[in-house]
Amino acid sequence: MNHPLNAFVKDRIGYLELNRPEKRNALNSEMVVALKGGIQNFNEDKEVKIIVIKAAGKVFCSGADLKYLQSLQSNTYEENLADSRSLKDLFYMIYTSPKVVIAEIQGHAIAGGCGLATVCDFSFSVNEAKFGYTEVKIGFIPAIVKVFLIRKIGEGKAKQLLLDGDLISAAEAKEMGLINWIVEENELENKVFTYAQKLIKQNSGQSMALTKEMIAKVQERSLDDGLEYAASMNAKARGTADCQKGIAAFLNKESIQW
Structure with missing residues (x-):
């Protein structure tokens, strides 16, 4: 079985690559724990100045692994709270990391995956990517990301995304302030690298x-x-x-x- 995360450093950039493409990079406990460990390691690495979160395959992140969530439904409240706090800790670690964190979004970012992109400081996306919080459509709630999303784009826009649950285009996401830049797919990696190097060298x-x-x-x-x-x-x-x-x-x- 592949490790859920690839971590490597290139030219002072610490890369964390989601590596469950066969599961559309869905978030389960192993993925969340691996991401927290990767963020912590790069926070402590003096050589790393910028962190980039990217993904293997065609989808950036489809959100929580629903089969994993279903398996948790028999858990006690305390067990589910511990699992939920793990995701909360990941988002908090990214948001408060002393390093600038950039999302390199090569495909759809949905539900918890959209949350992962939201808590990054900057985001580059391909035009084809879709964004949205679909939790209300399956009887779930976008609980943790709500705290960060309202800070990022304001209550009115957050309500639109969180309560209607529809997916939006990259252009709409940029207009809302959810993402920063839209680039061509064949330029994505280089654009992120170039921007990261600018921050590294000038700031x-x-x-x-x-x-x-x-x-x-x-x-x-x-x-x-x-x-x-x-x-x-x-x-x-x-x-x-x-x-x-x-x-x-x-x-x-x-x-x-x-």
């Missing part, structure tokens, strides 16, 4: 990590608390090695090697 990894952390934390604060938090982070950033290095290089008209 401080420390600065991107702090900025990403602030985006996650500032939204739950009041205006006063948010501004005080921002001021404290501003002061903290001034003392970092990357800020000192970057400003000195800029003033000396030197190129910065990040």
Whole structure:
């Protein structure tokens, strides 16, 4: 049996490739655990500056493995809660990773698979891909991703996706703010690589990590608390090695090697 995930590093990019193409890369416990381990390893790897989540086969991710879900229906509430928390932890790890995470979407991203794409920081998709949260059509609910989706695209658009359950085109997904860029299939891999290299070479990894952390934390604060938090982070950033290095290089008209 194939391992559910391929992990490798190329030019400071940590790749995590979903590897259940025969199951349309459906998420089961093994896949979720493997993804969490891959994210954790790349978070701790100082050589890795960007993480890319991609997939083998024609489908990016079809969501939860329904046969696996069916097998859980005889579980106790506590057993199902533990399984659900594992997926919650994966989405949280991606959203709060200090590394920028890019989704490379070569095919349909549906239900939990759409959720996986949603929690990434950036996403490149082929035009042929479809997106959507179909859970309500089978008596399930898009529970965990809802927390992230409302943050990403707002309540009104989230309601449209989550309550009608229909699939939308890549163009519609881009218009909603669900994905960032649509590219030709034969250019997808190179476009993602080129963009990742741009971030690697032009930006401080420390600065991107702090900025990403602030985006996650500032939204739950009041205006006063948010501004005080921002001021404290501003002061903290001034003392970092990357800020000192970057400003000195800029003033000396030197190129910065990040």
